[in-house]
Amino acid sequence: MIIIGTLRLESNLFLAPLAGYTNLAFRLVIRRIGGSVLPTTDMVHARGILEKGEGSVILTKSCREDQPLRVQLFGANPDEVARAAEWLASEGVAAVDINMGCPAHKVLRSGAGSAIICDHDKAVEMAAKTVKTVKIPVTVKMRLGWDDKNISAPLLAARFEDVGVAAITIHGRTRAQGFSGSVNLDGIRQVVQAVKRIPVIGNGDITKPEHARQMMDYTGCAGVMIGRGALLNPWIFLATRAFLQGDTLPLKPLPAERVEYMNFHFRTMVEQFGEYQASRCFRKMGVWYAKSLPNGKAFHRSITMVESQSHYDEIVAGQLLPYLHLPEAEWPRGKCKDVSLPVPAGPNSMW
Ligand SMILES: Cc1cc2nc3c(=O)[nH]c(=O)nc-3n(C[C@H](O)[C@H](O)[C@H](O)COP(=O)(O)O)c2cc1C
Structure with a gap:
């Protein structure tokens, strides 16, 4: 069990937001299989929500079976993010997550995503305004920092907690790293140690139940979030839950x-x-x-x-x-071409 603000969740495994993938259909697949109990939507632009842009609102489409749902917002303007959260809350969304980690160039150019963590006061203002505006839990997802020389997540996590953020998800990479290298468990641990009460959810490179155990044991994080591993295997939550509880692992699906x-x-x-x-x-x-x-x-x-x-x-x-x-x-022979997510490689200044 894990508590995120007013939400008591029976599982500490979370489906990560994956733009282009975590639509209603995929979330329902994960829920029906028996997976994450609080999945997050693709990131949605706060202004798009306020202007009721078709492309933005469709991303928040949900249904009774898709509850409770957390919607992830991104934006550069604290007022817009807070007002978009207010509308989402009025529509019955269970929690709002603020994206402070997206490293994509076009998001950064608008001052959103990882760019926010370069201005600590603005990041905290955005979180604080959103918390004040809505009664539902507000969470933040971020990376460790802009680059190796600027690891800001522990400091920010503590400030977010002070203004009422209910949980932090931390992807154990910097913005400069993009998706390269491996996830930095020491960095995640520093974030866990920086907060007093709120849960910190660790994220990055979990594709097997053992990886979740290792991340939780090493960092002390209260739960884990899984993204690409869930595309590869939507049954991963079921297997991870059994593994963490010491139960027999479920059979592979036919x-x-x-x-x-x-x-x-x-x-x-x-x-x-x-x-x-x-x-x-x-x-x-x-x-x-x-x-x-x-x-x-x-x-x-x-x-x-x-x-x-x-x-x-x-x-x-x-x-x-x-x-x-x-x-x-x-089975007919012939190996299926290896697929990987189209994540940008190497230096990401051109994304
Ligand atoms: C295709 C793709 C889309 C993503 N979209 C989002 C997003 O909308 N919001 C967000 O916070 N993170 C997004 N991420 C980052 C993931 O949520 C996650 O932090 C990252 O993939 C590391 O976790 P994993 O190794 O379990 O995939 C995206 C990642 C990928 C690969």
Whole structure:
């Protein structure tokens, strides 16, 4: 159990916000499998919410089964972030997270994301105003700092706690690191030690239950957040929970079960975004499912070109259904092309 402000959550495992992926459909897949109990949406621009921009509001779309939900806001203006949080709270959102970690150039240029942590007073003002404006818990997600010479997260975490922030998620990398190198557990530990009461959630590179255990033991963090590991394996929360509790690990899901979740995922995306956009967005998601399915190589090739619901059904019927009953040793040969998330590599000044 973990307490985040007024929320008592039965699990300390969290689905990370992944722009372009953590839409309603994926969150429902994770919840149905038995995963994160407080997933976070993709980051949504605060001004977009205030102006009721279609692109922003659609990202906050939810349903009864998708509760409680945390929406992540980003923005450069503390008033806008606070007012956007107010609207979200009035719509029934359970918690608001403020993004202070995005390293993407176009977000930084607007003064949001990681750029905020360069101005400590403004970062604290943004958090404080938002906390004062809403009754729901306000949390912050950030990186360790701008670069190795400017590790600001411990100091900021303590100031955020003082103004009423209910929890901190810390990705154990600096903004300059982008996604390169490995996650800095010492850095996460410093943030844990900097706060008095609020939970600190550790984040970065967890793709196996053992990684979660290691991060929690080494840093003392109260829970972990998993991003890319959940795309690779949506069952990771279930397995991690069992592992942390010392229970027997659940069996790997059968291919038929994976396909059932994938079908649900696609259908729900069509309901949320319409057939055209859903098909295009699903192309990058389907390749993750392909990795653990029989005939995955051929399926991978086809799903990257999916055009519509009927085309999707055709691909599944032709390339997966005939093979689902086969034992793994008899799966058609051919390794599925390795997929990785399109994270920018190296120096990120050009992102
Ligand atoms: C494609 C992609 C999109 C992301 N979008 C967001 C976002 O919207 N908000 C955010 O705070 N972090 C975002 N992140 C960072 C992740 O939430 C997480 O901090 C990072 O991937 C490290 O965790 P992981 O190793 O478990 O993936 C994104 C990362 C990736 C790869």
